[in-house]
Amino acid sequence: xxxxLTRRRFLIGSTLTASALGLTGCDGLVENxxxxxxxxxxxxxxxxxxxxxxxxxxxxxxxxxGEISPTFRANGTxxxxxxxxxxxxxxxxxQWQLQVGGLVERPASLSLAALKAMPARTQITRHDxxxxxxxxxxxxxxxxxxxxxxxxxxxxxxxxxxxxxDEYEKTLDGSGWYYESIDLVDAFHPQTILAYAMNGxxxxxxxxxxxxxxxxxxLGYKQAKYLMxxxxxxxxxxxxxxxxxxxxxxxxxxxAGI
Amino acid sequence: MFGSSSTPSGQRTLIRRHSLxxxxxxxxxxxxxxxxxxxxxxxxxxxxxLYWGQYGADDDPAVLALQAxxxxxxxxxxxxxxxxxxxxxxxxxxxTVDGEPxxxxxxxxxxxxxxxxxxxGRRWHFFFAWAFVINGLVYLAYGLFSRHFRRDLVPTKxxxxxxxxxxxxADHARLRFPKxxxxxxxxxxxxxxxxxxxxxxxxxxxxxxxxxxPGFNAFAPWLLDLFGGxxxxxxxxxxxxxxxxxxxxVHIAMxxxxxxxxxxxxxxxxxxxxxxxxxxxxxLTASEIAP
Numbered sequence: 001x002x003x004x005l006t007r008r009r010f011l012i013g014s015t016l017t018a019s020a021l022g023l024t025g026c027d028g029l030v031e032n033x034x035x036x037x038x039x040x041x042x043x044x045x046x047x048x049x050x051x052x053x054x055x056x057x058x059x060x061x062x063x064x065x066g067e068i069s070p071t072f073r074a075n076g077t078x079x080x081x082x083x084x085x086x087x088x089x090x091x092x093x094x095q096w097q098l099q100v101g102g103l104v105e106r107p108a109s110l111s112l113a114a115l116k117a118m119p120a121r122t123q124i125t126r127h128d129x130x131x132x133x134x135x136x137x138x139x140x141x142x143x144x145x146x147x148x149x150x151x152x153x154x155x156x157x158x159x160x161x162x163x164x165x166d167e168y169e170k171t172l173d174g175s176g177w178y179y180e181s182i183d184l185v186d187a188f189h190p191q192t193i194l195a196y197a198m199n200g201x202x203x204x205x206x207x208x209x210x211x212x213x214x215x216x217x218x219l220g221y222k223q224a225k226y227l228m229x230x231x232x233x234x235x236x237x238x239x240x241x242x243x244x245x246x247x248x249x250x251x252x253x254x255x256a257g258i
Numbered sequence: 259m260f261g262s263s264s265t266p267s268g269q270r271t272l273i274r275r276h277s278l279x280x281x282x283x284x285x286x287x288x289x290x291x292x293x294x295x296x297x298x299x300x301x302x303x304x305x306x307x308l309y310w311g312q313y314g315a316d317d318d319p320a321v322l323a324l325q326a327x328x329x330x331x332x333x334x335x336x337x338x339x340x341x342x343x344x345x346x347x348x349x350x351x352x353x354t355v356d357g358e359p360x361x362x363x364x365x366x367x368x369x370x371x372x373x374x375x376x377x378x379g380r381r382w383h384f385f386f387a388w389a390f391v392i393n394g395l396v397y398l399a400y401g402l403f404s405r406h407f408r409r410d411l412v413p414t415k416x417x418x419x420x421x422x423x424x425x426x427x428a429d430h431a432r433l434r435f436p437k438x439x440x441x442x443x444x445x446x447x448x449x450x451x452x453x454x455x456x457x458x459x460x461x462x463x464x465x466x467x468x469x470x471x472p473g474f475n476a477f478a479p480w481l482l483d484l485f486g487g488x489x490x491x492x493x494x495x496x497x498x499x500x501x502x503x504x505x506x507x508v509h510i511a512m513x514x515x516x517x518x519x520x521x522x523x524x525x526x527x528x529x530x531x532x533x534x535x536x537x538x539x540x541x542l543t544a545s546e547i548a549p
Contacts, residue, residue, distance in 0.1 A: 030371045030378055042385035050473040058476040063312065071317035126313060126488060128472050130376065132305035133315035134488050217476045251377030257473025258384060 047255035054257075056185050060216035063124045068199060069135040072127070074206030077166035077178065080226050085165040093210040098194070102161070102231035105152030112196060112210050118142045121193050129220040130252065139214050141195030145188040148232070153184075157232035160187045161239060162213055165226035168246060180224035181236055181244040181254070182215055191216040194227065219256035221247040273442060275530035280406065283397040284525055290390035291502070293382055296370035298499060299363070300379030306351075306363025308496055312487035321493055324351045326361030333359045391464060401456075410444060411453055417446035435516045441532045451505070459502055466495040 029035055080086075088096045097109040122140040148160070161181045169176030186192055193214050196203055203209040208225025215222045222245070236242065241249025248254045276284070306324040307314075314320070323338045324346070335351025337344045348354065353365035355373075366372040370382055401407040416422060426447050429435070436445055444452070468474045469481040469491035485491040513521045524530035 027371045027373070030382070036381075039381050039385045042381070042388050045388060046384060050471075050477070054473055054477040060472060060476050061479050061482055067312055069313045069315065069318070071315070073315040073317070126472070128470075128488065129305070129315075130380070132301065132470075132492060133307075133309075134313045135315050136313045217473050219472060247377075251375075251381075253380070258471040 043253050043255060046253075046258055050255075050257045051185070054217065056188075057190065058217075060125055060191055063126065063136050065124065065138070067136050068124060068138060072135045072137045072198070072207070073129075073133065074204075075129060075220060076225065077168050078206045080164075080166035082165060082167065085226065088165075089205065089209070096210050098211060098227060099229040100147060100151045101229065102233050103154040103157035104148075104232050105154065106150070108151055110147070115142050115194065115196060115211070118146060121190070123191055123193070123214075123216070125191070125214070125216045127220050127223065130247075130256065138199045139193060139195040140197035140200075141193035141211070141214065143190065144192045144194055144213070144230075145190075147194065147230075148187060151232075153232050156234045157184070159183050159233050159236055159244070161231045161233055161236070161244075162224040162227055163229040163231065164224050165228050175240045175249065176246075177240070178224060178226070178246045179239060180213065180222055180246070181233075181239075182213075182218075182222065186215050186217070189215070189217070217257055221245070221252065222256050269534060270531050271534050272529040272531050274528055275524040276528050277400075277404070277406070278528065279397070279400045279404075281525055281528060283393050283400075286389065286393045287397075290386045290393060291506075293370065293386040294390060295499065295503065296368060297379045297383040297386070298495075300369040300371065300374075301376060301383060302496070303363040303369060303374060304376040304379075308493040309489040310486070310493060311489050312482070314489035314492075322496075324363040326352045333361065387464075387467065394460060394464075398456075411449050411456075413446045413449045417449070422446065433515050438532060438534050441530075455502070455505055459498055459505070462498045463495065463502065466491040466498060470495065 093112050097111050098115065099107075099109055101107040119142070120140055121143050122138060124136060124138045126134050126136050128134045144160070159181045160183075162179060164178040164180075166178045167174075167176050168178045182192070191214065194211050195208075195214050196211050198204070198207050203212060208223075208227070211227040212225040213223055213227060233239075236244040236254075240246075243249045244254045245252075307316075307320040308322040309315075309318055310321050320338065321340065323336075325336045325338065327334050327336050333347075333352045334345060335347040335349065335353065337346040337350045346352075347359070349365055350363065351361070352359050353362050354360075355362070355366050362369075362374070369379070371378055401411075423446055426445055430447060435441070465481060466485055468478070469485050470488055475482060475488070481491070482488065485494055520531050
């Protein structure tokens with residue numbers, strides 16, 4: 001007695017299976033503009049919910065020295081190839097200056113020595129790549145909030161944009177230059193630092209020398225490397241693809257807390 | 259026992275099996291979990307290795323890895339589990355796209371979208387994760403307040419007796435399913451399985467997923483301790499997903515073996531046919547008999 005697989009039942013079963021598998025044939029649905037705009041709505045829901053739950057000041061987990069990854073995988077650009085960067089590197093970044101501008105009262109140019117003379121924060125945190133891997137490293141740098149307070153944000157400043165020295169994708173219109181942006185909640189978060197040292201040594205080139213951003217409650221692509229200029233702005237639509245970052249212009253979420 | 263067909267000795271009665279809330283949440287769940295699985299495998303393919311602990315990347319030892327290796331000029335798909343490795347060319351590690359073997363963790367036919375596109379996979383995954391969570395919360399609230407869990411899913415003491423469970427397992431193995439009055443409610447194996455899915459596997463799926471979120475970590479760092487780190491949570495997310503796929507396969511097999519039309523009707527219209535002895539039909543209350 002048993003339940004022999006009758007021909008009819010087999011047909012029903014295989015139809016159900018086929019329709020489930022047929023989903024992957026739905027690349028057309030994935031590429032439909034209307035569907036995309038609906039799917040995209042989850043991003044702001046996620047951001048609002050996370051911000052509500054986390055609050056503005058809750059810290060990312062900090063780890064002990066013993067938990068640091070033996071090898072910290074370098075991702076993205078490993079060596080910016082522009083003539084400007086090459087010449088700064090050759091001069092051991094003594095000629096490098098971080099430009100602080102945009103909607104600020106007192107635009108500034110900060111040398112590496114000037115940044116290192118400011119009060120520093122050291123934190124051992126986890127770097128989470130959007131691809132799924134994680135690495136733990138120790139970062140030392142200047143809290144971004146202090147740099148912004150010194151420059152004095154104007155009232156209409158809502159985002160901080162980070163311009164980088166690496167052109168990650170060669171394009172004719174320059175839209176392949178790496179850039180990133182965060183809002184003021186993350187900009188003034190105590191763990192958001194402009195890091196010049198990693199694991200106790202000056203930042204190495206593959207990790208973003210001479211200066212990179214650390215925004216510890218978000219994914220790896222927000223941690224912009226090779227910083228050249230930071231700019232306070234009222235909106236993000238005027239930069240490259242208008243989505244607030246290199247990867248954001250290529251479909252990734254601007255809020256990368258998940 | 260073939261579902262909707264009536265047995266010669268008894269008569270067929272339609273009973274109310276599944277409430278509207280249960281039916282709606284079931285089918286929404288089918289949709290959400292299907293998209294979550296296929297988009298999840300798309301996300302997995304961006305880094306087809308799993309680790310244990312707080313961190314894990316290329317140079318760290320992997321628990322599981324789907325790799326493509328060069329085998330004298332040909333691409334060979336290798337699945338590594340701990341120190342074991344298997345040739346899985348064609349399915350895992352290396353599979354064919356447009357006639358060409360390429361390096362891919364899972365094959366194109368089981369990822370959403372079919373081609374490599376992590377950004378899209380993530381957007382779909384998180385959209386349907388919200389649908390899944392909201393649907394699950396509605397179902398949980400309903401289950402508690404309507405006494406659906408108490409009435410239909412919590413096993414009785416007698417059902418949990420080893421001798422009874424042993425008997426049920428033996429019956430199940432022979433694909434011998436309850437009939438008549440006994441088919442009115444879930445059997446103990448069903449109850450225990452559904453409880454495990456509802457209260458262990460699905461919450462486990464959500465919590466391990468949230469543990470991978472750097473933002474959520476700042477809100478609930480205890481999750482990192484519970485699962486042993488972000489990379490452990492990622493591995494557990496994969497294991498929970500695999501267990502759920504196994505559950506669904508068995509569930510579908512059981513649905514088919516115990517009367518696919520009757521089961522499908524009960525999850526669509528709510529009405530489930532049971533065969534009863536002519537005398538016992540009169541003992542049904544009016545509300546239990548479908549019009």
